[in-house]
Amino acid sequence: MKIATFNVNGIGSRLPVLLRWLAEFKPDIACLQELKAPQEKFPVAAIAEAGYRAIWHGQKSFNGVAILARGIDPVERRRALPGDPEDLHSRYIEAQVGEVLVGCLYLPNGNPAPGPKFDYKLRWLDRFAKHAGDLLANGASVILAGDYNVIPTELDVYKPESWVDDALFRPEVRQAFADILASGWTDALRKVHPQARIYTFWDYFRNHWQRDAGLRIDHLLLSPALAARLVAAGVDREVRGWEKASDHAPTWVEIAGA
DNA sequence: ATGTCAGGTCATACCTGA
Numbered sequence: 001m002k003i004a005t006f007n008v009n010g011i012g013s014r015l016p017v018l019l020r021w022l023a024e025f026k027p028d029i030a031c032l033q034e035l036k037a038p039q040e041k042f043p044v045a046a047i048a049e050a051g052y053r054a055i056w057h058g059q060k061s062f063n064g065v066a067i068l069a070r071g072i073d074p075v076e077r078r079r080a081l082p083g084d085p086e087d088l089h090s091r092y093i094e095a096q097v098g099e100v101l102v103g104c105l106y107l108p109n110g111n112p113a114p115g116p117k118f119d120y121k122l123r124w125l126d127r128f129a130k131h132a133g134d135l136l137a138n139g140a141s142v143i144l145a146g147d148y149n150v151i152p153t154e155l156d157v158y159k160p161e162s163w164v165d166d167a168l169f170r171p172e173v174r175q176a177f178a179d180i181l182a183s184g185w186t187d188a189l190r191k192v193h194p195q196a197r198i199y200t201f202w203d204y205f206r207n208h209w210q211r212d213a214g215l216r217i218d219h220l221l222l223s224p225a226l227a228a229r230l231v232a233a234g235v236d237r238e239v240r241g242w243e244k245a246s247d248h249a250p251t252w253v254e255i256a257g258a
Numbered sequence: 259a260t261g262t263c264a265g266g267t268c269a270t271a272c273c274t275g276a
Contacts, residue, residue, distance in 0.1 A: 010265075
């Protein structure tokens with residue numbers, strides 16, 4: 001079973017890229033972020049035509065997350081992170097998909113740091129860590145996949161020194177991510193490729209894609225029950241080179257059985 | 259500071275968010 005995460009950067013203008021990726025790479029489950037579309041503008045018919053059923057949480061202008069599953073209904077469990085009813089950003093959705101519980105997240109970018117946006121990122125990370133801990137408690141097969149906006153280590157950025165003041169690489173943020181891993185979650189890409197330089201995002205500035213000046217910020221975290229069945233993980237890099245590409249590439253894991 | 263996208267609006271030129 002292949003489970004992927006893909007920050008599409010606008011599902012409206014990026015629909016041809018999304019449909020081509022689904023057709024060519026055929027993930028069983030796909031977590032999408034940055035729909036940048038209100039709830040009623042989600043292209044449910046085109047996605048159904050491609051063979052996927054979906055749940056989504058849209059928002060005007062920015063944010064927005066979705067879970068797609070091929071030939072099976074995602075059964076929604078929640079459409080917000082617990083802990084702050086006043087947080088109205090569409091950044092988290094969770095569903096049971098067959099035997100796997102799937103959490104799809106779009107963690108706040110947090111720039112500029114310091115500032116209120118960075119404070120919001122740290123609060124969101126704290127709420128996420130608590131929820132991740134709750135999900136671990138019952139031993140279920142859980143995956144938390146999405147755009148974390150976290151560069152975990154120096155191996156995950158083309159030029160660490162130019163990112164030291166960025167909200168994606170600040171020590172508090174890296175520590176929060178490391179604490180989540182230490183609590184029992186497995187960073188699937190890093191588990192399969194311990195030393196490799198792997199990027200999932202190349203911004204549109206300064207020919208970063210052409211220079212392979214990227215970041216690894218899209219992550220798939222596995223609970224112990226799923227980590228035990230991890231057989232492969234990777235990035236569909238070529239998608240970043242397609243016409244009208246998102247600035248992120250789809251990132252995936254292969255789980256044995258099912 | 260720069261750079262390039264998408265989506266939005268006191269709309270065909272700027273704003274935010276990334």
